[in-house]
Amino acid sequence: MSVLRERVTWVWLGLMALTCVTTWGLSKELFSPTVAVVGIFLIAAVKVRYVMLDFMELRQAPLPVRAAFEVWPAVVAAVILGFWFATPAIM
Amino acid sequence: MDGVWVFIGADSVIFAILFLSFMQDRLKNPALFEASRHALNMNLGGVDTLILLTSSWSVALAVQAMKRDQIDREPRLLLGGAVTGLLFMVSKSVEYFQKFAHGITPGTNPFYMWYFTLTGIHLVHVVAGTSLLTYLCVRSRRGTYDHLHRAVPESVASFWHLVDLLWVVLFPLLYLMKAA
Amino acid sequence: MATHAEPTTYTPARDLSPYPTDYRTWKILAWTGPVFLFAVFVLWGIVARNMPPFPPSATPDEVKAHFQEFRLPLLIALSICITMTAFYMSFSVAVARVMERIEGSGGLLSKIEMMGGTITCAPVMVTLAIWLTAAHEAQYLPASVMHMLYWMGWLLFDLAYFVTSLQIAAVSIVFMRDKREKKLVPNAVSWWGWVTFASFFAVSAIPFLTTGPLAFNGVISFWIAFFTWFFWIPSLSYFIIKAVDRIKAEDEAAARINA
Numbered sequence: 001m002s003v004l005r006e007r008v009t010w011v012w013l014g015l016m017a018l019t020c021v022t023t024w025g026l027s028k029e030l031f032s033p034t035v036a037v038v039g040i041f042l043i044a045a046v047k048v049r050y051v052m053l054d055f056m057e058l059r060q061a062p063l064p065v066r067a068a069f070e071v072w073p074a075v076v077a078a079v080i081l082g083f084w085f086a087t088p089a090i091m
Numbered sequence: 092m093d094g095v096w097v098f099i100g101a102d103s104v105i106f107a108i109l110f111l112s113f114m115q116d117r118l119k120n121p122a123l124f125e126a127s128r129h130a131l132n133m134n135l136g137g138v139d140t141l142i143l144l145t146s147s148w149s150v151a152l153a154v155q156a157m158k159r160d161q162i163d164r165e166p167r168l169l170l171g172g173a174v175t176g177l178l179f180m181v182s183k184s185v186e187y188f189q190k191f192a193h194g195i196t197p198g199t200n201p202f203y204m205w206y207f208t209l210t211g212i213h214l215v216h217v218v219a220g221t222s223l224l225t226y227l228c229v230r231s232r233r234g235t236y237d238h239l240h241r242a243v244p245e246s247v248a249s250f251w252h253l254v255d256l257l258w259v260v261l262f263p264l265l266y267l268m269k270a271a
Numbered sequence: 272m273a274t275h276a277e278p279t280t281y282t283p284a285r286d287l288s289p290y291p292t293d294y295r296t297w298k299i300l301a302w303t304g305p306v307f308l309f310a311v312f313v314l315w316g317i318v319a320r321n322m323p324p325f326p327p328s329a330t331p332d333e334v335k336a337h338f339q340e341f342r343l344p345l346l347i348a349l350s351i352c353i354t355m356t357a358f359y360m361s362f363s364v365a366v367a368r369v370m371e372r373i374e375g376s377g378g379l380l381s382k383i384e385m386m387g388g389t390i391t392c393a394p395v396m397v398t399l400a401i402w403l404t405a406a407h408e409a410q411y412l413p414a415s416v417m418h419m420l421y422w423m424g425w426l427l428f429d430l431a432y433f434v435t436s437l438q439i440a441a442v443s444i445v446f447m448r449d450k451r452e453k454k455l456v457p458n459a460v461s462w463w464g465w466v467t468f469a470s471f472f473a474v475s476a477i478p479f480l481t482t483g484p485l486a487f488n489g490v491i492s493f494w495i496a497f498f499t500w501f502f503w504i505p506s507l508s509y510f511i512i513k514a515v516d517r518i519k520a521e522d523e524a525a526a527r528i529n530a
Contacts, residue, residue, distance in 0.1 A: 003152065006152065006155065008148060008151045008152060008155065009148065009152075012144060012145070012147075012148035012151075015144045016141055016144055016145075019137060019140045019141055019144065020137075020141075022263060022267065023133065023134075023136070023137030023140065023262075023267070024137065026267075027133065027267050027269075033269045033270065033271050034271065036267075036269060037267075037268055037269065040263045040267050040268075041263060044259055044260055044263050047256075047259045048256045048259050048260065051147065051252055051255055051256040051259065052252075052256065054151075055147050055148075055150075055151045055248075055252040055255070056248075056249050056252045056253075057154075057249075065096065068100070069100070069103075072103050072104075072107065073260075075107065076107050076110060076260060079107070079110065079111050079114070080110060080114055080260075080264065080268075083111075083114035083115070083117070083118060084114070084268065084271070085271075086118065087114075087117060087118045087121050087270070087271065088121060088271070089121075089270065089271035090121050090122045090125055090270045090271070092458075093458060093459075094447075094457075094458030094459055094461060094462035095462060097458075097459045097462035097463055097466070098462045098465055098466055101462075101463065101466040101499075102466070105466075105470070105495055108490065108494075108495065109484065109490065109491070112484060112490040116483075197480075198479075198480070201482070201483060204480070204482070204483040204484070204485075205483070205484070208483070208484055208485060208491070212473070212491075
């Protein structure tokens with residue numbers, strides 16, 4: 001099927017795979033909370049970036065617009081992880 | 092429709108503020124948030140992510156078809172987007188119903204207040220987006236959209252991808268974020 | 272900026288009034304928008320201690336104590352703010368007249384806008400008067416009545432939002448339909464209007480909660496809902512003020528052609 005040759009399809013497959021990794025992989029007990037949480041949110045930021053660039057077509061957008069949007073997943077991940085590290089561990 | 096990016100940008104910033112606010116409240120009571128998180132259905136949440144990603148994919152292909160004047164491909168791709176949107180809505184409803192059946196409501200504790208608020212506002216976006224995709228699907232059957240006439244579908248598609256990416260962050264934030 | 276006639280492909284709706292248009296007054300009225308915002312932000316927001324609001328979870332005794340503690344700033348700020356709320360009405364009239372240049376003088380949306388903006392003054396003024404009364408009379412009133420007055424104010428102030436929503440929607444719809452190559456009000460402002468419109472609906476949750484993001488002091492129902500509106504007022508005002516000059520230039524050009 002021609003759809004398999006489309007870039008959006010490959011991006012979709014990658015996103016689906018990453019979703020499985022975070023939902024059914026990294027969330028398992030064998031990873032420490034730190035590894036799990038940092039891994040999950042870095043992956044989430046990467047996923048958001050690909051949705052922005054290839055689904056929303058921001059690759060073709062003017063640079064200031066693209067930059068403004070690409071900053072969002074980075075800032076969101078940084079803020080979330082920042083707060084996570086600042087939150088005391090529970091017994 | 093350039094102005095729609097103002098809406099999309101504002102929506103993204105507003106959700107980012109909400110994520111921050113959630114983390115602030117979590118900082119005050121990590122044990123409560125962790126315990127409450129365990130009642131959430133992680134598998135359903137993960138499936139929801141797969142559903143929305145697939146929906147975005149279908150819509151992206153639809154826009155591509157418009158650019159290439161492949162008018163006959165548009166309706167089923169847009170329908171794919173709308174149907175997966177509907178699937179998400181059904182899944183969410185089931186999830187909410189499960190919560191209510193266990194006596195969990197927005198008033199139960201601050202974590203659940205955030206859970207219902209964040210997923211609820213997101214769900215409103217899903218309903219709006221699915222309605223718009225349905226409208227586009229109907230119009231596409233009349234051959235309305237092609238490479239010269241695609242401003243409205245592209246704007247709706249961009250909004251839909253926003254709905255998708257917001258869930259990509261919301262899901263781990265609420266369901267997967269385990270305490271240290 | 273047009274210093275000559277607009278391209279012949281677009282003919283703006285003409286002002287058919289037999290009286291000359293008073294552009295100066297029009298501009299002054301447009302400026303009352305930012306004046307209103309300044310008054311509300313400084314007087315109601317800062318002096319009257321509403322940014323952020325005293326919490327909905329406060330007990331009757333806490334509410335009474337709050338009003339007694341801040342009695343004097345509340346009396347000053349709220350009384351002046353009631354008076355200055357009228358500027359939102361005058362601003363709305365200026366906006367409506369600009370809208371009529373796109374919609375035509377018989378247009379419905381310019382009427383909705385003017386009515387919406389004017390009626391918005393009512394819940395604001397009445398609420399401020401309720402809180403002014405609470406501050407004024409606190410020493411004589413039981414805590415339960417103080418609590419009631421506090422809540423009555425917030426419920427009225429917030430839940431009347433849809434009048435303002437309709438005003439904002441009318442503005443966005445009309446200015447998005449402007450056929451000028453360079454619109455009188457850019458699409459970005461109209462879309463911000465839609466952001467504001469959407470953000471108001473969450474406020475309907477306030478009767479049901481006293482804590483969290485949807486409570487009347489929460490991040491959604493207060494910070495986002497109010498600040499989207501607070502940003503809309505000056506950004507729209509800026510372009511309305513400029514629009515009066517542009518319309519004046521269009522009218523003069525049309526007069527030269529028709530002379």
